[in-house]
Amino acid sequence: MQKASILAKLFSAIGSNDLPAAHSIALEMARAEANNGHHAVAKLLQGSLQPNGNGGRIWHTQSGETMQVGGIINALIAVTNLEPIERVVLTTHARRELDDVVREWKARKALERKGIRRRNKLLFYGPPGCGKSLTARALGRELALPVYTLRFDAIVGAFLGQTAQRLRQLFEFASFTACVLLIDEIDALGKRRGNPMDVGELDRIVISLMQELEHSEPKGLLVAASNLAGSLDEALWRRFDLVVEFPKPGRTQLTSFALSHARDRGVAPSPTLRRAIAASSTFADAVRAIENEQRTVVISAS
Numbered sequence: 001m002q003k004a005s006i007l008a009k010l011f012s013a014i015g016s017n018d019l020p021a022a023h024s025i026a027l028e029m030a031r032a033e034a035n036n037g038h039h040a041v042a043k044l045l046q047g048s049l050q051p052n053g054n055g056g057r058i059w060h061t062q063s064g065e066t067m068q069v070g071g072i073i074n075a076l077i078a079v080t081n082l083e084p085i086e087r088v089v090l091t092t093h094a095r096r097e098l099d100d101v102v103r104e105w106k107a108r109k110a111l112e113r114k115g116i117r118r119r120n121k122l123l124f125y126g127p128p129g130c131g132k133s134l135t136a137r138a139l140g141r142e143l144a145l146p147v148y149t150l151r152f153d154a155i156v157g158a159f160l161g162q163t164a165q166r167l168r169q170l171f172e173f174a175s176f177t178a179c180v181l182l183i184d185e186i187d188a189l190g191k192r193r194g195n196p197m198d199v200g201e202l203d204r205i206v207i208s209l210m211q212e213l214e215h216s217e218p219k220g221l222l223v224a225a226s227n228l229a230g231s232l233d234e235a236l237w238r239r240f241d242l243v244v245e246f247p248k249p250g251r252t253q254l255t256s257f258a259l260s261h262a263r264d265r266g267v268a269p270s271p272t273l274r275r276a277i278a279a280s281s282t283f284a285d286a287v288r289a290i291e292n293e294q295r296t297v298v299i300s301a302s
Contacts, residue, residue: 006032024078075154075170079182082141088134089257089283094244098139101221101242105143119241120218123186125229126246129284132225133184135246140180145220149182156188163189164208174218186224187231206233213239248282258286267293 006029013022090098104111104118111118124132133149140147155166167189174181183189189209210233216222224240226232237243249257258277262269267290269277276289 076148079147082137085138085142088138121240122223123240123243125226128227129282130246136182136223147180171212171216178220180221183224187228262290
């Protein structure tokens with residue numbers, strides 16, 4: 001039954017022309033075969049996913065257009081378990097701005113008819129664990145779009161010019177595909193130029209990234225997230241249509257979020273959990289504390 005369930009997911013992804021999701025599911029099947037000791041089968045499945053001799057895969061968009069995406073599919077991870085945006089804790093300013101982005105998406109055809117572009121390149125910055133990636137995923141759910149996150153190990157090349165070429169493929173994919181594309185920890189690609197300790201190739205990558213942002217028009221949303229805003233190149237900021245800060249939550253806000261989240265997951269606020277919540281400094285810390293409490297309760301009852 002488990003294999004049938006995975007196959008059903010694969011067929012559904014193929015039927016909806018969601019190639020990155022199909023690729024992700026196929027890799028999951030290959031890993032499962034390897035874990036079961038079927039290494040020859042796993043090798044065959046993984047080999048079937050490699051680009052063929054024509055230089056890469058052909059992506060067929062819902063509008064009937066085609067594009068060659070090469071190995072960039074390997075750099076995308078399909079994201080599931082998307083939270084409703086109403087449940088994401090945001091500042092008043094951030095919620096107002098993102099509500100406007102959602103309205104622009106829903107009115108995109110009317111805006112196009114008037115020659116007005118909607119905002120489609122967003123930068124979220126702030127300390128880790130404060131909701132940047134969660135908000136990007138929630139936007140995908142709100143806009144009814146698939147969400148993909150970028151794997152940096154698959155896009156950063158060892159050879160001169162390789163990363164810039166893959167960046168170009170990534171932005172081409174975003175321009176053809178209605179999705180939310182999350183570039184998490186964009187600091188790895190967009191560091192401030194001019195550091196004498198860096199090699200010249202890093203500066204060229206930053207320039208390539210800025211050029212792609214400047215000239216691209218994502219069909220859905222491109223969301224970049226940064227934990228180290230101070231390290232980003234100054235010229236990178238103006239390439240985004242909207243910049244949103246995600247500050248650390250205050251104590252009252254964090255406690256309210258944690259107790260509400262625990263209640264939603266059926267976790268009683270024991271003294272141990274309350275102490276863990278009090279020691280938390282981010283939303284991610286609080287969620288981990290609740291998950292730890294859940295595990296403790298289940299193990300104790302077994």
